Amino acid sequence: MDQPTIGILHPGSMGAAVAACAATNAADVLWCETGRSTTSAERADQFALTPVATLAELLDRSDIVISLCPPAVAEDLAREVAGQRFAGVYVEANAINPERVTRIAALLGPDATVVDGGVVGSPPVGGKTPTLYLSGPADATERIETLFAGTPVLTEVLGKEVGKASALKLAYACFQKTSRVLVALAVGMAREYGVDQELIEVASRRTDSYLSEPQYVAKTAARAWRWGPELEEAADALAAAGLPPEMLHAAATTLARWNGVKDDSELTLNDALNRLAQP
Structure with missing residues (x-):
């Protein structure tokens, strides 16, 4: 299978570092620069992420989107993505409760395939090796495991039920x-x-x-x-x-x-x- 293009929403300290690890097994890693701070732009540049002008462009070009944003805005961001009819794999990796993940899966379905994710540990820099726990459809979680294979981001699949990773x-x-x-x-x-x-x-x-x-x-x-x-x-x-x-x-x-x-x-x-x- 060809290497996928990844979209990261948004490159905070964890998101940018995780996205940089994904770049090992990806064709490209995109981020949307519109409305982001100078700090975000500098961080994205530091990790060699590719800027795009709009969310629509990011979604159109991405096979897999990883959402790592402040928990309070996770559903609003998913709603924006759903409005663009994104049809790839959406990794909901924010620290939100399982009920919210289920709502996000409903928002994005049936177009997108939602994988529930939960990062335990520090950002993968300076020798740190966090674990990205995953739950959701087997073919989609397998793609995420492949994406991070050989990188400092370890992965562990908890099952097919969306919500398990967030609960952990x-x-x-x-x-x-x-x-x-x-x-x-x-x-x-x-x-x-x-x-x-x-x-x-x-x-x-x-x-x-x-x-x-x-x-x-x-x-x-x-x-x-x-x-x-x-x-x-x-x-x-x-x-x-x-x-x-x-x-x-x-x-x-x-x-x-x-x-x-x-x-x-x-x-x-x-x-x-x-x-x-x-x-």
Whole structure:
């Protein structure tokens, strides 16, 4: 099969770097310069992407379009593409929820073939190797795997169901992003009381990620009746230090869903998750 022409919407820090990797196995990689910033133009030039004047031209020339844009505008962008009757493969690779991906697939169908994508990791520069998770029609996901073969962008197909890749991306981001915010709150509170170095020392004794230990969720549920009030106290301490307490209030509210399983040592992970979803 001839090498495809790729269109990237739009060349942000992740989009431009991913597009540059796609160029390894593509005839050309296009981007639409109309309405984009000087920074975007400089970035696209840095990665040797080919500028075109209009979205219509990009879509007309592209076999595969990759959408990597701010999540808030993902559907508007897809709507514009649908208005041009694009009939190639559309990789919806934004950090959006599965319901939105399903709506985008409906918007673009039946003309285009939509592949759900989710990038986990940093932009593929300086030795970084993010993974592009894919779900959707097998022939289309296979084309995307071929596109990134031998490049720093790794690919993994999760199945044929649109929404799986986005669900994985958001589930991971849910932990990864929130945990960083919790670090800021914890260190901020500790600094206020002059114990920030001691906090870091305590934390350094344990380097494992709780995300890799889901069995601990059941233990968390059994202790929720104690942990919730403790987090409310911590929220008050944050507020007193001039730091935002809302995240800890929300965590305490979440824990309250497990108040009915106080000290239940027989609770399983499935039981805990079921109670969390259906209190």
